[in-house]
Every structure is written in structure tokens, then in C-alpha cells.
Amino acid sequence: SMSTDAPVRPQTRPDETETPERTNEAPAGGEKSVGTPVRRVDGPLKVTGTAPYAYEHDVENPCYLWPVPAPITKGKIVRIETEAARAVPGVLHILTHEDSPRLAVKSDPALWILQGPQIAHRGQIVGGVIAETPEAARAAAELVEVICEEERAKVEFDPHDPEAESPRIVLMKRGTESKGDLDEGWREAVHRIDQEYANPTHFHAQMEPHAVIAVWHDVDGFDPRATRLTLFDTNQGPIIHRTLLPPLLGLLPNQLEVISPYVGGGFGGKAFPHPHIALAAMAAKVISPRPVKLALTRQQMFQSVGHRPEASQRIRLGADRNGRLTAIEHISTQAASRLKRNVDQSCFATRMMYATPNRRTEHRAVMLDLPPETWMRAPGDFNGMFALESAMDELAHQLGIDPIELRLRNEPDVDPETEKPWSTRALVPALKRGSELFDWERRQEPGTLREGEWLIGLGVASTCFPNQHVASLFARITYTGGKYVVQMQASDIGTGAHTVLRQIAADALDVPVEQVETDIGRTGTPMAIMAGGSQGTYEWGNAIVAACEKLRRKHGDNPPDGASARAQGRPPRGASKYSRHAFGAQFAEVAVSSVTSEVRVRRLLGVYGAGTIINPLTARSQMVGGMTMALSAALFEESYHDPRFGKVMNHDLASYHIAAHADIGELEVEFLPEYDKWFGAKGSKGIGEMAMVGTPAAIGNAIFNATGIRLRDTPFTPASLI
Ligand code: MOS
Incomplete structure (x- = not known):
């Protein structure tokens, strides 16, 4: 085989005159499945x-846990009244900061709960009720009275906040980088775009909400090394749990067992253990050897398991009269929880998408007293590329050229950031193939295609996703x-x-x-x-x-x-000498009602160069899922923070609207033949998140083509089109 x-695979370093391979051929023969x-x-x-x-594993004689949330945005607990809660029949134990097990090492500040009276955000877990039934635990938790002293909190995001910081990005790369002379590139530009593009806070809505069963064995045994914690959990793999939880709980890594054979959706929201797992572990220790079951409600998920932070991207594009980019600037400013300070990689794609001699990118974060954010599908690339690809569309319009042509004119030979050759880069073939499949020729000047009350528009955007080893x-x-x-x-x-x-x-x-x-x-x-x-x-x-x-x-x-x-x-030997990303193109056709301003996405097409497709059935499902999730964010998903209380007001799926079947038109996925030997044994690349990256810009660009109205803030609601 x-x-x-x-x-x-033995490889020599390509010398400077060598043209990098753009599409690798798969070795002949061998593959059967x-x-x-x-x-x-x-x-x-x-x-x-x-x-x-997670919640369904068969365990013996379980008891049930319900968290008690902080009732204020920031401050200190003065005392906790538990008498009424203890009187509820079936209540076994109530955990508070005064008597909960002590945690050992602050491996993640978000997991450091019940260790003192401080409150960092509304909804932070400050207690837990263990009872014989979930109903009793819930009823009792409602009766726990947390009396607090409030401090001044900052919960409103302002993208121009003078206190914005430039923190390190979690993922290895620099937060700020530049090349050439941006000011010079901006001065010499004939065409200029300078705009800001915003997204609200997005919340995860996996089909399986967060849930965990915790069982602590041999807590008081003769040998402390024999103690062991088992978690039946819903997560994206045990490795981060194994990294963060044992030090937190004073265990050695092999004293933590994590069992998660089936998981109902992750999307980044189940990458890290969230505070409810720390609570379940503490409860299981107290009530050992009985197992403790905890299932979060949707409402609880809006305050304790992470979200995509609200953000604003400022993009400046300068171009000469032929549409060649003379300058690219991207400044991303996002909200970040003071507790966790996580920053998304919103500018990373901008550093490598298009050729330009002058570029500057910077990540900024405004620290707020909000629940910790976390990864959410294509974190950073999602909103960064929405901004860049919308700005490219604006520039094409100003230049009076086709938006696909603009991208072709700025196609870089090597990765503009690292100057490494591409492992493979199928952006141009994807744009070309997509324009055939989508019948791109029928696209008209903005505001000219009409079917009765409906204004019709076509839009395109590049997509990409970085893949590392x-x-x-x-x-x-x-x-x-x-x-x-x-x-x-x-x-x-x-x-x-x-x-x-x-x-x-x-x-x-x-x-x-x-x-x-x-x-x-x-x-x-x-x-x-x-x-x-x-x-x-x-x-x-x-x-x-x-x-x-x-x-x-x-x-x-x-x-x-x-x-x-x-x-x-x-990784294949020599892989680090190449710039490795998956690329593709997203196309959208929208109909906008001239009566109600409603946007219907009639058709979405994604064309992807993603290396070997191991299984076309499951791969297609991932891309269809990604395009759907992106459509949902583009048209519907929006959250409202009450600035007085730091609380998300629409904290359930009745009021936080996600796309339903009736919102989805035709979805088409095409994978280009590609084999990328710098990725893995089978020449395959990563696929899931790429479908999410370019789609909102394609939809927004189609809305502009339909109406002549440029929307720069998601979601694209009817109100924003009036
Ligand atoms: Mo994801 S956001 O690839 O866990």
C-alpha cells in the first residue's frame, strides 16, 4: 500500500530557484477504504x-448536583445562607467556599472555584447542592442565599476603549507583526478601504449540553496514591482534562480517568474543562464513593462554559489602479474576560492571504468582568476573515472589477508572512471551479437583479484554515x-x-x-x-x-x-519548511425582500482544496454543518448583555436564535482533487472549520450585490437593511 x-519521506530543502509544488500527486494505487x-x-x-x-453512563446509586451561581457581577461574598436549602427533603450536602475541598494548583483561573469569597463574574459557580434527585438539588439551590458586597464592574465592550491591551496570543505566534512600510503603502494607494466589521458574542449550542458524572474512589484509603477520580464527560478528547485537572485536584495525571466514547458536538466549547467539572469533582470527593451527576441547562451554558467574544476588526486596504494591494492593515479588538484573558487569532489569516509589500496586524483585547470566553469553531479566523473578505469585496466594487479577479491579482507565490512555499494552496482553482458551478456570470451590478419583491444577489469570499502539526x-x-x-x-x-x-x-x-x-x-x-x-x-x-x-x-x-x-x-519530515493551510471559496446567493428586508440564503456553495478526503460522506456533512453554522451566525445569532448586570438577557435557545431547517436553502460542497504530502500519511488536511470561515462574508457580499447596502456588523438582520 x-x-x-x-x-x-526523504525531502530536500527546495532551493531559491525551485518553483514550489502547488498540487501534490497522490502515490499511485494502494487505497481501498x-x-x-x-x-x-x-x-x-x-x-x-x-x-x-456523558450523562447516560450506568453508575450505581448516583446523587445529583446543582450549581449555585454568583448573583452579582463583581465583588465579594459576605455570607451564604443555606438553612432553607438544607431543609429540602433529599438534600445531602451543600458546598460553599467556606467548607469545600481545597484545590491545589491554579492550572486554569476559571477552574479555581469555591476557594474564597471573591466573585469575578455573574454566574460564576459559588456553591453546589448535592441531593438524592436532580429536582431536590435544583429546588434547594434556588433557596441558597448568597449575600454579597458589590464592586464596580466593567462589562460593556467598546472597540475603541483606550484601555485595550495587546496581550500574547495563546497559540505561539506574535500578537502584533508588520512588514514593509504601511504608511508609505497607504500613501501610494489609489484606492482605499478603511472600515470596521463587528460580531456580537456567540454562544455554543451543541446538541448534547455539557454534562458530567464524577466518581471518586479510595478517598480516605491507606495509600493516598491509590485515590482515583473517574469522569464520564462530554469533551473533545481527554488530553486537556489530563493537563489541567490533576494539578488542580492534587492528583497525578494517571489518577484521573476520563471516559467519553460519544460526544454530541464540541466546536471548541468542549476542548477545555469548564468550572462545573471542578465542582463535580469536589462534590464527588465529599460524597465518595457515590457518583455525582451534573447536567447543565442551556441557560447555565450561557454563563459558565465559554463563548466567542464580541469583537471588532478594523481593516485598511490600499490598492494601486490595477487593484494590486499596496497596504493591508488589520487591527482586531475583542472583549476578553479579566479572569482568563483568552485572545482569538483574528489577524492570522490576514497575514498570509494576499500579496502586499506593506502589512501590519495587531490583536487587542478589552478586559471585562464577564464569564471566560473559549474557542468557538474557527476562533479568530471566523471574524478576521469575515472582515478581510468583506473589505476585499468593497475594494473590488470601488475598483469596478470582479471580486474574483481582485483575488487573482493578489495571489501570493509564497506565504507572505513566513515566506515559506505553500504545501498546497487551492484558492485560485477553488475560485475558478466555484464560479463555473455557481454560474457566476449571471451576477449583475448591485441592485439590478429582481424577482417580484425579491432582490437577488451573488457573493463570493475566500476561505482558509491553518493546520499545524x-x-x-x-x-x-x-x-x-x-x-x-x-x-x-x-x-x-x-x-x-x-x-x-x-x-x-x-x-x-x-x-x-x-x-x-x-x-x-x-x-x-x-x-x-x-x-x-x-x-x-x-x-x-x-x-x-x-x-x-x-x-x-x-x-x-x-x-x-x-x-x-x-x-x-x-509530521512528514520537512513539513515545517512549508506553509500549511487548507483553502477554498464560498459562494452565496441571497434574496432580500424589498417589503420586509428579510434575507433568504437560497444557495451556498463551498469548493475546497482539503487534500485527500478520507470519507466523502462524513466530510461533506462536516462542510454542510460548517456552512450552516456560519449562516446562522451571519443572519441570526446575537446576544444582548444587560450593561447594568453583566448578564446575557437572551440566555436560551428560545431567544438566542439559531438557524432552523426552514432557513437553509441549497447547500453544495465540492472537494477539489488534492493530495498534500506535507500534512499526513494519507495526504489529508483539516476540513471542518474552513466551511465556517468565508461563509458570512460571502453572504454579506451577496446582500450588497442584491441591494447596494453594505452590512459590516453581523448578524444581518432585517432592521440593519432598513
Ligand atoms: Mo475547535 S474551535 O477546532 O475545537
Whole structure:
């Protein structure tokens, strides 16, 4: 099979005269399962309700936990009255900062709950009620009275706040960078765009809300090293839990067991353990050996499990008379919780999308007394690219040229930020293929296409997503009972990992996919990265292929029962010399009512260069899901903070509107043939988040084409078009 020479391929460094390879050819032959539309292996379990999600694991004699939220925005607890709550029948214990277990190391400030009287944001967990039933726990929690001393809080986001800071970005790169002379590039520009683009706070709405069962074993045993905590949880992989929770709880990493075989959606919101898990762990310790069950309500999820922060992007584009960019500036300003100070990578894509001699990008954050933000699908790239791709459309309009043509004129030969050659970059082929499929020729001047009351418009935007490699992840393959079992701390968050990982292993072993099983989503298997950053499949795939090859080297094609091999997944040798991103183009057709200003998205098309598509069925579903999530953000998703109380007013799915089936028109996905050998063993790239990145700009650009009205703030509500 082709995979025998992967993942280590000898490569020489390309010299300066060498033209970088733009599209790598797949090695001939070998693949049998990879590339075929294998149906989800866990589909039957899921649709029959027999796949156990976090809250559904069978545990003996559980009790139930309900959190008590902080009733003020900022300040200090003076005292907590629990008498009325204790009188509720079935109440077993009430946790407060006065008597809760002490945490050990502040591995994450958001997890540091019940350790003192300070309150950092409204809704922060300040107590918990353990009871025989969830109803009793909830009723009692309502009766807990938290008496506080309030301090002055700052909860309103102002993108021009003079106190905005320029903090470090979480992900390794610099927050501020520049190239050339921006002022000079701006001066020499003939055409200029200088605009701001905004997004409100977005909240996660996974089908499976956050839930956890915690069981603490041997709390008071003779040997403290024998103590152990088990969490049945919903998360994107155990690795971050294993990093943050053991030090917090005073445990060694292997004293924490995390079990999450099925996960009903993650989207970044389940990457990190959130404070309710710390509460469940403390409660389980107090009530040990009884298991503690905690399921958050949707309303609770609006204040304690993270969100996409409100943000504003200022974009300046300067261009010469031919539309070549002379200057690009992008300043991203976002809200950030003072507690966690997380900053999204909103400018990263701007640094590498288009050629220009002069560029400057900067991330700023305004620290507020709000609940901690977290990753939410395509964090940063989502709003950064909405801004850049809307601004490119504005520039094309000012120049009087087609927006696709503008992008072609600014296509860079190498990554403008790192000056590395692209591993592959299919932006131009995606724009061209998309314009054929979408019949782009029918696009007219703004405000000219009309069907009765409906104004019709077409829009386009580039999309991309960065993919990086991590060095340490492992997989084990074991032959047992006539089957091969893949084991690693990977996670299927609903994307189809159980299925595609079997396909990758099947081809590496040269066996039918039915002969492979997966044991993922739990500790006790080899360490691997979580399902995040769209990098699961290709990274996990590297480790699986390495393990399969090792097994075949050791035991040939007829291994004895119990034969096993464990191997490290490594990026292809030389991969770091290349700039590695997935690219694509998003097209949108909208109809805007001239009577009600309602926007209907009739058609969305995404064309993607995403390397080898391991499974076209599950891959298409991810892209359709991403485009839908982006449409939802573009048209509907909006939250209202009460500035007096720091509270989200529309904190449920009745008032925080997400797209429904009736909002979705035609969705089309096309994957360009591509093989990227700098990603992984199978030439595959990350896919999920890219569908989310360009879509809002494509929709906004289509609205401009329909109406002549430029919308720069999401969501694009009817009110914004009047
Ligand atoms: Mo995600 S936002 O790739 O966890």
C-alpha cells in the first residue's frame, strides 16, 4: 500500500530557484477504504439511543448536583445562607467556599472555584447542592442565599476603549507583526478601504449540553496514591482534562480517568474543562464513593462554559489602479474576560492571504468582568476573515472589477508572512471551479437583479484554515479475536472519527474496514491530541499508520492473537519548511425582500482544496454543518448583555436564535482533487472549520450585490437593511 513509505519521506530543502509544488500527486494505487463513503459505524447506536453519552453512563446509586451561581457581577461574598436549602427533603450536602475541598494548583483561573469569597463574574459557580434527585438539588439551590458586597464592574465592550491591551496570543505566534512600510503603502494607494466589521458574542449550542458524572474512589484509603477520580464527560478528547485537572485536584495525571466514547458536538466549547467539572469533582470527593451527576441547562451554558467574544476588526486596504494591494492593515479588538484573558487569532489569516509589500496586524483585547470566553469553531479566523473578505469585496466594487479577479491579482507565490512555499494552496482553482458551478456570470451590478419583491444577489469570499502539526501523539493497534483495534485518546465529537480512523487503519493493514474497531475517547489509551483545530484526522492518521506498519513489520499479515504495536505519529519530515493551510471559496446567493428586508440564503456553495478526503460522506456533512453554522451566525445569532448586570438577557435557545431547517436553502460542497504530502500519511488536511470561515462574508457580499447596502456588523438582520 502507498502508506508503507509514510510518514517519513526523504525531502530536500527546495532551493531559491525551485518553483514550489502547488498540487501534490497522490502515490499511485494502494487505497481501498480511504476515499470511499463508508457509513458512520456508530450511526445505528446513535439513532437507536443506545450510544452512551456523558450523562447516560450506568453508575450505581448516583446523587445529583446543582450549581449555585454568583448573583452579582463583581465583588465579594459576605455570607451564604443555606438553612432553607438544607431543609429540602433529599438534600445531602451543600458546598460553599467556606467548607469545600481545597484545590491545589491554579492550572486554569476559571477552574479555581469555591476557594474564597471573591466573585469575578455573574454566574460564576459559588456553591453546589448535592441531593438524592436532580429536582431536590435544583429546588434547594434556588433557596441558597448568597449575600454579597458589590464592586464596580466593567462589562460593556467598546472597540475603541483606550484601555485595550495587546496581550500574547495563546497559540505561539506574535500578537502584533508588520512588514514593509504601511504608511508609505497607504500613501501610494489609489484606492482605499478603511472600515470596521463587528460580531456580537456567540454562544455554543451543541446538541448534547455539557454534562458530567464524577466518581471518586479510595478517598480516605491507606495509600493516598491509590485515590482515583473517574469522569464520564462530554469533551473533545481527554488530553486537556489530563493537563489541567490533576494539578488542580492534587492528583497525578494517571489518577484521573476520563471516559467519553460519544460526544454530541464540541466546536471548541468542549476542548477545555469548564468550572462545573471542578465542582463535580469536589462534590464527588465529599460524597465518595457515590457518583455525582451534573447536567447543565442551556441557560447555565450561557454563563459558565465559554463563548466567542464580541469583537471588532478594523481593516485598511490600499490598492494601486490595477487593484494590486499596496497596504493591508488589520487591527482586531475583542472583549476578553479579566479572569482568563483568552485572545482569538483574528489577524492570522490576514497575514498570509494576499500579496502586499506593506502589512501590519495587531490583536487587542478589552478586559471585562464577564464569564471566560473559549474557542468557538474557527476562533479568530471566523471574524478576521469575515472582515478581510468583506473589505476585499468593497475594494473590488470601488475598483469596478470582479471580486474574483481582485483575488487573482493578489495571489501570493509564497506565504507572505513566513515566506515559506505553500504545501498546497487551492484558492485560485477553488475560485475558478466555484464560479463555473455557481454560474457566476449571471451576477449583475448591485441592485439590478429582481424577482417580484425579491432582490437577488451573488457573493463570493475566500476561505482558509491553518493546520499545524504536533509532535507527540501515539496510537496502538492490537489484533484480538480476529479484529484489529485502534486505541488512542482521539475523540469522535460527531464528525465521524470512529469511521475514518478505521478506514485509515484498514488501508494501512490492507484489511477490510469491517475488520477494524476503534477504542477512542478515553484515558488508558495512548496519548493523542484532542479533536480540535481541524487537525484530528490527519494527525491521528499519522500515528495509526505508523502503528499499523510497525505491527506488520513485527508480525506480518497474520499476527498472533493479542499482537500489538504502539507508535508515535510524526509530521512528514520537512513539513515545517512549508506553509500549511487548507483553502477554498464560498459562494452565496441571497434574496432580500424589498417589503420586509428579510434575507433568504437560497444557495451556498463551498469548493475546497482539503487534500485527500478520507470519507466523502462524513466530510461533506462536516462542510454542510460548517456552512450552516456560519449562516446562522451571519443572519441570526446575537446576544444582548444587560450593561447594568453583566448578564446575557437572551440566555436560551428560545431567544438566542439559531438557524432552523426552514432557513437553509441549497447547500453544495465540492472537494477539489488534492493530495498534500506535507500534512499526513494519507495526504489529508483539516476540513471542518474552513466551511465556517468565508461563509458570512460571502453572504454579506451577496446582500450588497442584491441591494447596494453594505452590512459590516453581523448578524444581518432585517432592521440593519432598513
Ligand atoms: Mo475547535 S474551535 O477546532 O475545537
